[in-house]
Amino acid sequence: xxxxxxxxxxxxxxxxxxLRKESDLxxxxxxxxxxxxxxxxxxxxxxxxxxxxxxxSPKEFIFPQKEEMFKFxxxxxxxxxxxxxxxxxxxxxxDMSAVALMDRFYGGLFEDGFYVSRRKNTIFISIACNNPDPxxxxxxxxxxxxxxxxxxxQLTDLGDRYLVQVGSKExxxxxxxxxxxxxxxxxxxxDDQYEANLSSQSKFEKRITLENVxxxxxxxxxxxxxxxxxxxxxxxxxxxxxxCPLCTCFNVIDWKETPDKGVRMRLWDTCMFKGFTKMAGNVxxxxxKIMRTKRWYFxxxxxxxxxxxxxxxxxCGRCTITCPGRIDMAxxxxxxx
Amino acid sequence: xxxxxxxxxxxSEALQKQHRKSDLSTFEYTYKAEITNIHxxxxxxxxxxxxxxxxxxxxxxIFQPGQFxxxxxxxxxxxxxxISSSPARHGxxxxxxxxxxxxxxxxxxxGRGTHxxxxxxxxxxxxxxxxxxxxxxxxxxxxxxxPLRSAIxxxxxxxxxxxSVDIIYGAKDPSQLLFTYQYDMWRADDIGxxxxxxxxxxxxxxxxxxxxxxxxxxxxxxxNPFFKSTYAIVCGPPVMFKFVCNMLNQKDIPMQKMFxxxxxxxxxxxxxCCRCNxxxxxxxxxxxxxxxxxxxxxxxxx
Numbered sequence: 001x002x003x004x005x006x007x008x009x010x011x012x013x014x015x016x017x018x019l020r021k022e023s024d025l026x027x028x029x030x031x032x033x034x035x036x037x038x039x040x041x042x043x044x045x046x047x048x049x050x051x052x053x054x055x056x057s058p059k060e061f062i063f064p065q066k067e068e069m070f071k072f073x074x075x076x077x078x079x080x081x082x083x084x085x086x087x088x089x090x091x092x093x094x095d096m097s098a099v100a101l102m103d104r105f106y107g108g109l110f111e112d113g114f115y116v117s118r119r120k121n122t123i124f125i126s127i128a129c130n131n132p133d134p135x136x137x138x139x140x141x142x143x144x145x146x147x148x149x150x151x152x153x154q155l156t157d158l159g160d161r162y163l164v165q166v167g168s169k170e171x172x173x174x175x176x177x178x179x180x181x182x183x184x185x186x187x188x189x190x191d192d193q194y195e196a197n198l199s200s201q202s203k204f205e206k207r208i209t210l211e212n213v214x215x216x217x218x219x220x221x222x223x224x225x226x227x228x229x230x231x232x233x234x235x236x237x238x239x240x241x242x243x244c245p246l247c248t249c250f251n252v253i254d255w256k257e258t259p260d261k262g263v264r265m266r267l268w269d270t271c272m273f274k275g276f277t278k279m280a281g282n283v284x285x286x287x288x289k290i291m292r293t294k295r296w297y298f299x300x301x302x303x304x305x306x307x308x309x310x311x312x313x314x315x316c317g318r319c320t321i322t323c324p325g326r327i328d329m330a331x332x333x334x335x336x337x
Numbered sequence: 338x339x340x341x342x343x344x345x346x347x348x349s350e351a352l353q354k355q356h357r358k359s360d361l362s363t364f365e366y367t368y369k370a371e372i373t374n375i376h377x378x379x380x381x382x383x384x385x386x387x388x389x390x391x392x393x394x395x396x397x398x399i400f401q402p403g404q405f406x407x408x409x410x411x412x413x414x415x416x417x418x419x420i421s422s423s424p425a426r427h428g429x430x431x432x433x434x435x436x437x438x439x440x441x442x443x444x445x446x447x448g449r450g451t452h453x454x455x456x457x458x459x460x461x462x463x464x465x466x467x468x469x470x471x472x473x474x475x476x477x478x479x480x481x482x483x484p485l486r487s488a489i490x491x492x493x494x495x496x497x498x499x500x501s502v503d504i505i506y507g508a509k510d511p512s513q514l515l516f517t518y519q520y521d522m523w524r525a526d527d528i529g530x531x532x533x534x535x536x537x538x539x540x541x542x543x544x545x546x547x548x549x550x551x552x553x554x555x556x557x558x559x560x561n562p563f564f565k566s567t568y569a570i571v572c573g574p575p576v577m578f579k580f581v582c583n584m585l586n587q588k589d590i591p592m593q594k595m596f597x598x599x600x601x602x603x604x605x606x607x608x609x610c611c612r613c614n615x616x617x618x619x620x621x622x623x624x625x626x627x628x629x630x631x632x633x634x635x636x637x638x639x
Contacts, residue, residue, distance in 0.1 A: 072411040109622070110607035249611040252604045254412050262412050269610075277612055279602045280416075280437035285615075303617035 005164040005175060005182035006189055007155070012162065013044045015181055016089060019174055020044070023085035023123075028055055038088065047090065053133040054318050057095050057245035058088050059102070062118045065242075065268050069114065069252070073261040083117070087174065089125045093144035093154075094136070094316040096126040098245035100150035104308055105248060114266075123170055128156045130200045135317030137206040137330055143314040145200045146193075158192045206330060210311050213336045214301050222336060224290065230297075230332065231290040233325035238270035240296070240328065243318040249276075271295055297332065367409065367454040368394055368428070374449060378515050382435045382480070383445060384421070387453065389428035398428030399458075402465055402487035403598060403626040406457030407606050408432065408440075416440045417603045419625070420458065421483045423490030430455075433483035433515065459606040461626045463488050463596050468568045469498040476505045476548055476581050478573025482515050484598050484625075485572050493526050500566070503529040503555070507548035507573070510536045531555075548577065552584055564588040569595045571629075582629045592630035599625050599632070 007015065019025055020041060027047040028036050036051045038058055091099075099119075106115035129136075129145035138144030147154055152171030156163040163185060166172050175182060216222055241247045251269035256262035269276060272292050277285045286292050304312030319328035368389045376384040387408075389395040400406070400420055409415035416438070422431035436445045465488065473492060477485045485504075492502045504523065508514050511534050523530050531551045533544045544550065569590055571581050578597050585595055601613035601620040613620035615635045627635075 106609065110609070112607070112609050248609070250604070250609070252415065252610070254414050256412050260412075264411070266604075266610075271611070277602050279600060280435070280441060283600075285601065298616075299611075299614075303614070306617045 003166050003172070003175075004185050005166070006185045007162045007164050007182055009160055009162065011181045015174075015178055016041075016044050016047070018178060019087050023087050025087050025089060026058075026061060027089040038090075041089075049090065049127075050131070051090070053092055053094070053129070053136050053316060054321050057243065057316070057318065058091050058099065058124070059095075059245050061086065061088060062099065062122055063102070063106075063115055063248065063250075067114055067266050069264045069266060071261075071263050083121060086122045087125060088122060091124050091126045092316070093126055093129050093147045093151075094138045094314040095245050096124055096147060096151045096154075097138075097143035098314045098316070099124060101246060101304075101308060101310055101312075101314075102248060120170075123152050123174060125153045125155060125174075126151050128154055128197070128200075130157055130196060132200065132204050133317060134205045135320040135330070136204060136315060137208045137317060138315035139201055139204045140206075140208045141210060141311055141313065141315045145204075146197045156193045156196060158189065158196060161189075163189050163193050206317075206334075208315070208330060208333045208337065210301060210313060210333055213333050214305065214311075216336055217298070217301060226336075227290050227294045227297075230327050231288075231293045233327045234272065234289060234293050235325055236272050236274075236289065236292075237324065238272050239322040239324070240319040241270040241272060242268060243322045245314060245316060245318070246300070246312050271299075293327070297329075300329070367456050368398065370428075370453050370455050372447065372449060372451045372453060375447075378433065378517075379513055381437075381513075382433055382515060384516075385432045385434060385444070387430050387432060387455065389455070390452075395428035398430075400424055400430075401458070401462030402491050403463040403484055403596075404458040404460050405484075405606075405625060406430070406432075406455050406459065407603075409454040409456065410440060410443065411454070413443050414440045415456075415604070417459070417606065417621075419484035419487070419598065421486040423487065423494055425490070425494050433480070433486070435480055456606065459621055460624055463570055463626055465491050465495075469495075471499065472501045472503070472563060472567040473499055474503050474505070474567055474569045474585075476552070476569065476571045476573070476577075478507045478548060478577045479509065479513070480515070481572035481574070481577075481598075482506055485570060486516060488570055489523065489528065492528065493523070496526060501529065501563075502527070503531075505531050505533075505548050505551045505555070507533045507535070507551075507577075510534055511538055511541045547580075548573075549580055549584060552581065556584075556588055561589060564590055567594070570597075571595060572598045578629075578632070586629075592633065593628050595629040596626055597629060597632055599627060601625075 016025060025041045026038055027041050028051045029039050029046050030036050030048055036048050036055045038056065041047060103119060106112040132145055149167055151167040154165045154167060164175065164182060166175055249269045249271055250266040252266045254262055254264050286295060300312035304310060313329050317330060320330050370387050370389045372385055373388045374386040378384050389398055401424055405417045405419040407415050408418050418432045418434060420430050421433045434441050434444060436442050475485050475488060489504065492499055520530055533546055533548060533551050534541060537545050567590055569585050571578055582595050586592060599620050603613045603621050604610040606621045608619040608622040618635055
């Protein structure tokens with residue numbers, strides 16, 4: 001169920017308002033203290049369409065920071081379910097690619113029920129990037145600025161109208177229901193999209209090919225002294241992991257409200273922390289900091305390609321902004337390239 | 338011959354069931370179980386007999402030696418434990434647990450009749466069917482005897498299918514020896530058992546040293562043809578793996594015929610929480626039982 005449509009810009013707010021009626025609409029909004037974050041929309045006019053690329057990633061909506069798995073009491077166990085329908089609007093291409101890869105991770109082999117039930121009820125409307133930030137490098141990874149596949153609905157800003165591309169079965173419903181708002185695209189629409197794509201691609205300041213880095217590591221040209229120097233600068237704050245749209249590690253804890261009542265929940269965790277792999281009897285497989293920093297980079301640069309054929313990095317540049325030690329993915333890749 | 342029932346077909350169908358990768362319904366499910374008995378092995382370790390309450394579920398619970406399960410106590414947490422009972426016992430499992438952390442300390446204080454949840458079985462197993470018709474050599478160090486006991490029980494149950502079965506067990510001191518009450522039973526079942534301790538006390542009469550000492554003795558007693566048709570299972574602290582496996586390798590046991598069981602922290606058992614990975618290999622999915630060849634190719638595994 002794929003198809004391309006054209007939506008007049010004047011109709012966008014009407015379309016979103018209608019979508020909000022049947023599901024929870026989430027979009028980038030300016031919060032009280034001035035930051036732009038993804039949150040539930042109350043007024044359609046408040047949506048920030050020209051937000052920077054590095055707003056917090058949408059992973060918290062499908063893989064929440066604190067997810068309650070079930071409640072238990074003296075009597076028994078209650079499972080919690082998440083069946084709220086959601087539309088997330090205004091996601092960037094890089095985040096959309098991250099979600100597509102997360103689908104493969106959580107949906108593959110052993111399906112993760114909590115993730116899949118949330119993802120099933122979520123539709124992403126991504127906007128192709130026309131204004132990449134200086135920290136962005138998705139162009140070198142094929143995860144942006146324009147996506148060819150792996151999205152639900154992709155909008156391309158063509159000045160007075162949007163080119164609407166439907167890329168999945170789930171994404172078809174919101175368009176089909178309001179078919180009267182959409183026109184069929186002509187040749188000029190595709191030409192305009194092509195031009196917008198080219199002009200967006202020319203705006204990238206960083207050109208990074210992680211494949212070179214991977215080849216170098218595989219060939220053994222990067223020795224431990226390099227990783228030692230990286231580890232020296234690591235503060236173990238975990239910022240890169242929390243901000244990364246692709247980091248999926250979690251911790252499971254039991255939280256007791258009263259002695260016989262409580263919740264089991266899973267929380268985001270960070271492989272940069274020493275206790276991450278701590279086993280019974282204080283055995284630490286990754287005791288030194290260098291092992292933990294190396295593990296993060298190797299997971300993204302080596303293990304992801306091995307498992308999925310794609311890098312565990314989408315080039316969103318969030319770690320570049322977050323990392324206080326300046327040892328983010330882009331910097332490391334530049335050094336090794 | 339024609340009117341004989343084809344038992345093999347029935348067995349292979351049952352065996353396929355334990356490959357949980359094709360059977361998604363088994364792992365999502367938490368079985369309600371009860372601690373029916375607690376057997377005190379040493380000061381630190383207890384043997385817990387845990388029974389799945391539902392009789393039908395208990396019968397259908399199939400596992401293989403070397404696999405592990407997740408034991409959960411609501412309000413305390415969940416942790417992985419390798420099963421140390423015979424696979425013939427189905428959902429009437431025994432877990433050998435040492436007091437080491439939050440959950441295990443709590444477990445050491447509970448009494449009979451406590452209700453727990455179990456999920457599983459997870460992970461790979463020792464390929465016992467492949468070992469049929471061969472000698473098996475089981476080398477255990479300390480608590481490493483816990484997962485090996487399942488393989489030993491399998492060997493006891495299917496003694497006719499193996500040539501010679503030998504256990505080499507090393508412990509720190511005589512008071513830390515596990516399953517002391519079973520030694521005579523193993524010996525009576527024609528399973529060679531040699532025990533060695535590192536720090537003997539006054540009453541200890543057996544050999545003193547490390548497991549490698551017994552291995553050397555064994556090498557001098559038995560010829561190369563014996564080791565040519567031998568499978569080895571090694572389980573113990575990571576330091577032990579290297580020494581024992583290298584020694585065995587010198588005796589012409591190929592690396593693919595040596596199996597080790599690794600230990601990592603786990604929270605899910607499904608390859609999602611990312612804690613147990615060694616390189617791109619997840620210990621909970623591709624392990625905990627690896628052949629030594631795989632382990633050698635994993636960086637920083639042991």
